Amino acid sequence: MDILERIKEIKEKLNEASVAYYVNDNPIMDDYEYDMLMEELIRLEEENPSLKTLDSPTQRIGGEVLSKFKKVTHQVKMMSLADAFSYDELREWDKRVKAVAADATYCVELKIDGLSVSLKYEDGVLVQGATRGNGTVGEDITHNVKTIKSVPLKLKTPLTTEVRGEIFMPKASFIQLNLEREENEEELFANCRNAAAGSVRQLDSRIAAKRNLDTFLYYYLDQNVETQVEALEDMKRLGFKVNPMYRHCKTMDEVISYIEEMGKKRPDLPYDIDGIVLKVNEINLHSVIGETVKYPKWAIAYKFPPEEVHTELLDITYQV
Ligand code: NAD
Numbered sequence: 001m002d003i004l005e006r007i008k009e010i011k012e013k014l015n016e017a018s019v020a021y022y023v024n025d026n027p028i029m030d031d032y033e034y035d036m037l038m039e040e041l042i043r044l045e046e047e048n049p050s051l052k053t054l055d056s057p058t059q060r061i062g063g064e065v066l067s068k069f070k071k072v073t074h075q076v077k078m079m080s081l082a083d084a085f086s087y088d089e090l091r092e093w094d095k096r097v098k099a100v101a102a103d104a105t106y107c108v109e110l111k112i113d114g115l116s117v118s119l120k121y122e123d124g125v126l127v128q129g130a131t132r133g134n135g136t137v138g139e140d141i142t143h144n145v146k147t148i149k150s151v152p153l154k155l156k157t158p159l160t161t162e163v164r165g166e167i168f169m170p171k172a173s174f175i176q177l178n179l180e181r182e183e184n185e186e187e188l189f190a191n192c193r194n195a196a197a198g199s200v201r202q203l204d205s206r207i208a209a210k211r212n213l214d215t216f217l218y219y220y221l222d223q224n225v226e227t228q229v230e231a232l233e234d235m236k237r238l239g240f241k242v243n244p245m246y247r248h249c250k251t252m253d254e255v256i257s258y259i260e261e262m263g264k265k266r267p268d269l270p271y272d273i274d275g276i277v278l279k280v281n282e283i284n285l286h287s288v289i290g291e292t293v294k295y296p297k298w299a300i301a302y303k304f305p306p307e308e309v310h311t312e313l314l315d316i317t318y319q320v
Helices: 003-023 031-047 087-100 171-183 192-200 205-210 228-238 252-268 283-289
Strands: 071-073 106-112 115-122 125-131 137-139 161-168 214-220 247-249 273-280 299-303 308-311 316-319
Touching (some): 087 273, 106 252, 171 192, 252 273
Antiparallel strands (some): 106 247
């Protein structure tokens, strides 16, 4: 098969998988297969730049927004993350960062396997919750976000601000939900991420309210903080739920031992994670390092290899 044909074939597969995953919340391939096809496409486009098109899946964030929701235009684009699948790739990324920002250190965090959410507050009151959508335009899911107990409806300080993070479904809630669905002969959700996405993208907020969704917030769009660690601490003080397992690392060796440690903890965590996110801790360096159309260059996701999970309760094996 020639390169052009292979590119066309991968694009078709990725586009089909994206609709199933982002629009229907019902994936038709596992994440690892999707990630490997994406890696191959990125490599083929790098080797053949004339074959890279603007509508390529390598240039697009997420999926299309569902028309049943009011549309929300994000004032600051909600981006994706570049992926790394090996420590070598991480070290290469570190070299690229240090080439332009020699003093950079990293805030490393768990990569929660849920869906991104933007929360807007006016004078300390929650006024809007939105999905990432295609990065520029998301879906208004305020009615569902308000049902999530960890989302403060009112902040401790009357701030006008925006925070971003992840909505997820804890593993126990996911198992319970699928048991109920099995009893009712309804289609099972493939994993926690799709169950969470399927729950918040409903018009009837009574459905989300019953699903025990939870949140971890990790971006604070307030320029008064100097580091990502400070941003996390500030968000905690404001009343947001912040994952406590982040760490400030000064070297890549420290980053890699964090990844090893979290990889061991992963099966016992009460929520799914699919990797570790590294962010340059010093926020003033972000604009120096820059971004592409799809992701910031000052952050990267290390993706864990796929994990076989067997749930005896459901007697099904699924991949996360
Ligand atoms: P991504 O999931 O690889 O990474 C970006 C996302 O990570 C962010 O948008 C954010 O929501 C999330 N995130 C979690 N914890 C975070 C933290 N601490 N800090 C910052 N961000 C954090 O990228 P994506 O664009 O959302 O989705 C692409 C991925 O989705 C693919 O790599 C694949 O694994 C999966 N996918 C699978 C299929 C399929 O058919 N199985 C289809 C499409 C996408």
